Amino acid sequence: MGAVLLMRNIRIIVEYDGTCYHGWQRQPNGITIQQVLEEAAGRIVNRPVKIVGSGRTDAGVHALNQVAHFQTESTLPACNLLRGINSLMPADIVIKDLADAEEGFHARYDARSKIYLYYLHNELIRSPLFDRYSWHVSGRLDVDRMRKAAEYLRGTHDFSSFCAAGGDVIDHVRKVFGISLCRRAHGLISFLIEADGFLRYMVRNIVGTLVDAGSGKINPEDVRDILASQNRTAAGITAPPRGLFLKEVKY
């Protein structure tokens, strides 16, 4: 006669350096963040664990606060679960917070918006010390022009022009709540974008296009036409993943 075990719903906040991973989502051809977390959690609770993230991050993309949830019958206190799983984490992944969530909490379905951060390193000479976490663009960028270009993306639009080809997502309409660009110390430019959801490569395609506006290759108002064309080839290149961080998920 076993005791009646309550199913708990656990919410975790995860930070990771994505350099060495094939992204968040489990896949057959390489190691992923989700897999590392699931295997560690499974060892601690002695049962297979399925971890659901707020969304995927691509290969090489980092996260400051990825949110995920998993269900378990374990009776271990939250702080022991946290310590136990973290004791099995490699140096480039850590659970920053772990707590019991409401029964119905779902990391993906309940997310209202996400904020991504992108770092550009805009100096003539590249920097080995920023290399892992930024995209080096040596030509001087005009941040005001990039801001003007970004303004056309604010609001509800069909973002097909900024979406990777060949995905299985049909609805390309997303709402961008805000974009901000800021010159920082040491030649860094930070780019923040908040939206109700993101298509595959959407942030990186936007960054690539804004760099074209900042370098003078296109005019800021061209972004309006790029958006209207609903054609991926109209926009700029895909910025590399190294500069991209999932910063926050809002519920």
Added chain:
Amino acid sequence: MGAVLLMRNIRIIVEYDGTCYHGWQRQPNGITIQQVLEEAAGRIVNRPVKIVGSGRTDAGVHALNQVAHFQTESTLPACNLLRGINSLMPADIVIKDLADAEEGFHARYDARSKIYLYYLHNELIRSPLFDRYSWHVSGRLDVDRMRKAAEYLRGTHDFSSFCAAGGDVIDHVRKVFGISLCRRAHGLISFLIEADGFLRYMVRNIVGTLVDAGSGKINPEDVRDILASQNRTAAGITAPPRGLFLKEVKY
């Protein structure tokens, strides 16, 4: 009849991420920054090149502005030398500046002082994104106590207590011009130290000892006795290399 070739003296400023190197100095058992630079410069000027740094940095230690010099009969303009050598550099090393120096300029003998920077990450939970460039200390550190402890190191002292055992340097007297500690965003503490020279592991042994003062393991005034003992075992542990950066060399 060859033309008379002038020997030029070239000064370079180098930035590197030392994570994957066995330090600055050439050695038989692993790849070093000096070796990578010498091989690349040698290919560009078509002659073996000997590069003299301002001093060694240990395995895993980084540099923002390491200074070095080399002599060459090459007639390539400085900007071409810079571009040429940098085109052969891996992602974790770059020459930030290259210029003709005075005939007698010597990167090591002429250095008047050096500034090292050390980052501590002082939050309960470690951070994968700071891991490469800081030492994680989870217990809360009292920066005021660390500052008080550091005051005893300012000035001219015999630093035997903070010097790695077994070195071939006999004179352990160095002059510390200044030390500053600062709480930064995201749980970081920066530590800056300027001195006329540094013994092997001196910065890292000082940081290890100041962390003991900040955690309460020793009292700030104990540093006076540690210094006076001229005994390495009196001081704290050697802080890991990952948090250490050679920031500036003054001439």
